[in-house]
Amino acid sequence: MSTDSRSAFAARPGFVADPTGVAAHYGNPLSEQRGLEAGRSIVELGDRGVVTVTGPDRLSWLNSLTSQSLDHLAPGVSTETLLLDPSGRLEQAARVLDDGETTWLLVDAAEAPVLSAWLDRMRFMLRVEVADRSADFATVGSFAPNGAAEPPVPAVPPVPAAQAGDVPLVWIDPWSTIAEGGVGYADDSVHPAHDWTYREALVAPADLEALAASEVPVAGVLALEALRIAAWRPRLATEADERTIPHELDWLRSAVHLSKGCYRGQETVAKVHNLGHPPRRLVMLHLDGSDNVMPAHGDVVLDGAGPDAREVGAITSVGTHHELGPIALAVVKRSTDPTIDLVVRVGESLIAAGQEVVVPPGAGAAAGVPRLPRLGAVRR
Template identity: 70%
Template sequence: MSTDARTPFAARPGFVADEATGSAAHFGNPLVEQKALIAGSALVEVPSRGLVTVSGPDRLSWLDSLTSQRLKGLAPGISTETLLLDPSGRVEHAAGVLDDGETTWLLVDAAAAPAFAAWLDSMRFMLRVEVADRTGEFAVLGAFADLSLPAADPAGVPLVWLDPWREVAVGGVGYAAEATHPAHDWTYRETLVTADGLAAVAASDVGVAGSLALEALRIAAWRPRIGTEADERTIPHELDWLRTAVHLDKGCYRGQETVAKVHNLGHPPRRLVMLHLDGSDNVLPAHGAPVSALDPKLGGEVVVGEITSSGTHYELGPIALAVIKRSVDVTAPLSVLADGTVVAAAQEVIVPPEAGAAAGVPRLPRLGAVRR
């Protein structure tokens, strides 16, 4: 379903379009919209979502063999997420997963849907599966509560994906400290609706919010998104994605060796952090803006990472997610370049530098080393 300037939500008061998608960036006040979203009294149209389906009796066992999550035996109506990795363990695609008993529905990044569907189709061989890119057939509505939306249900199971980010999934592991994890309040869900359903919702009196509100809440929940936090080098550990998208005890899949080796024996080379930004200059850094730290040895600032997402939160103020080098001290003050302005930033640890090395293998002395 196309989300362009003709979205039915354009008739709502205060509608301001996102130039890239045509859907609502906001309806006049993104901060108020955040409060309405998190309170469960509003919804948001999510144009960044694409949709790939896999049908056929072999679909779940086939997807299980290709991707990082245990999908074999997934019950109808149960939500999870999975990653497609390259042979070196780098993230190529991420998908929310929902099965309705006949079809597996994969909610993916909209820009990546054609490539993901094409790759899956190329891997069918003699298995009884059919792959389709169905991005244009449905709209996706995001909310933090059950708003009784007219969910599509072609097989009798409402197509409502519940984001599993709220807690560590079975078979997963979280690197972030659970006691202070903001995802404990993350009740986000996405509902697939038809064109008629979208028009009916837009014409109703349900509260609405724009993409800016959802983005700020996502950043505050430390929730990674492949279209922003990932690049061509990303491995799941760097974004704390072993939390919900990787099953460490399942069978072989592409990239599994790297996942196991880094988690058990090594450390991810980079780590995700949330930045609390100085709001004095009223600027937000763009995606890819450099993050710098003081290098005592050089006596000056050096680039240690980059911004992946930024927004203004109704309680926290200006915030951002960034991927930085693992070696950066967790107490080090950082700075970000935004529109030619240097913005001070304090880091909040998501993935700690010591993440990984779970096997605790003792380091053996070097051959010929003298014991003291």
């Protein structure tokens, strides 16, 4: 058993730490998954950070910089937004909650100082103040009670979320539906996110210690990761690289408002959605687990196992689901045939991988503008 003093839950039986110091699992990741999904347990998230923006111009300012419509965000309403570079490539992803006086940006821990510093440089003469509040709060994840349980089961006691005025600092993931102004590329009739009731609560350190000392059931981050993969839910730290545009991960579903005003990278977002296609696309893979070999982030995805097989993409996230077994998310070339089984190369091993389409090859081109022949092209 491994323990780490950075986790308030390190004394729990079976605790095994992940690289951030919180629990990867407590001895039985699959059982922990079931409890977490059903709303019976919680998960401590040590790889999360918090950035706050205060001041009367905060929402209109963030609205002008990022992909989501934020200028009229009501207190207590959860959303998410993306910060893109001028070419439309993904730089930051933030889970957003406003309390009427402060906008709370929940991000990956490594991104908090980067985002805070960048926003601080962009304030100019506006009435806003930016702060990295990561040291002031822990993040605890959970699901709504009975979200996936038959028959109903008892819920865990409420997480002692911090309050800002009358607003509990609990961000409810909007992934379960297509947001106003957004668009979903995945087939919504079969989308696994319909049962996704995930939320994150900000908890003061003293309250986290009290929560850890209670008898509340807990799960490790491996349980949450497998559930996220099964819901096709992208994450900046895993699915994105230096070339990623939001369309490739189906992130226009929840984090992009297509008819809002200008923001950095908007031209690429609109052009790809209306006139083109994303060059890559997200897929979920059902992995053959018969050899007990699991891929890792970055492992190569091939379009077959033969000598002529071509590299078509890479693994981004891997987990073992309590019902689906070994699964992964991967980003592959748009031209990859969506009907074929793929293969993942892990060292000298090849793992068969059934492909489940998230972003289809035809995503985009929403304006339906016909392609014109190139100048000088000969019609046959």
